[in-house]
Amino acid sequence: MTADINETKLIEQAKSDPEAFGRLYQLYLEKVYTYIFYRTGNHHDAEDLTAKVFHRVLDHIARYNNRGIPFSVWLFRIAHNLVVNWYRDHHRKRLVNIEKLNLATDQHHNPPQIAEQTNEQELLLAAIRQLPLERQDLLALKFVEKMSNAEIGQIMGRSESSIKSLYHRTLVSLKEILAEHENVVKN
DSSP, rough: OHHHHHHHHHHHHHHTTTHHHHHHHHHHHHHHHHHHHHHHOOOEEEEEEEHHHHHHHHHHHHGGGOOOSSHHHHHHHHHHHHHHHHHHHTTTTOOOGGGSSSOOOTTTTTHHHHHHHHHHHHHHHHHHHSSSSHHHEEEEEEESSSSHHHHHHHHHHHHHHHHHHHHHHHHHHHHHHHHHHHHHHHO
């Protein structure tokens, strides 16, 4: 509860105090960058878009009013809209450099186990890339940013029940894509 109060106070201070805005920036920078990097798959574009997000926040923070919508939802809505515009403007497909993904490896894993985990990650990422951009966004917000369905709904401009339905359809589609790949491998 005090974290919410402190964040609210920090947001109000950031409207007129550059130092407070800097603290707000530090608080959200990594989360916004991670979300955008996951969506673009490119370090340089993620950096550029993250900078644009915070530039927009700086330009509009004076008009931000907490009307029951958390600041993080407002912030990620800006990020979401910029990513959508980036895709539309550049007609790009998302590319992920598999080598740069954080693989859960430590000294206790053996090479065959690491290879199997890597193959599973590659298959999953390839399957996710076959989904429509909106569904990729949903998965990024749900699993990378660990947001609730209500927060995701606010960011994507949909109701919570619509997000639940989209999430279910996305998982079914993902399961079908993975099953299709498994059938191709078996044959």
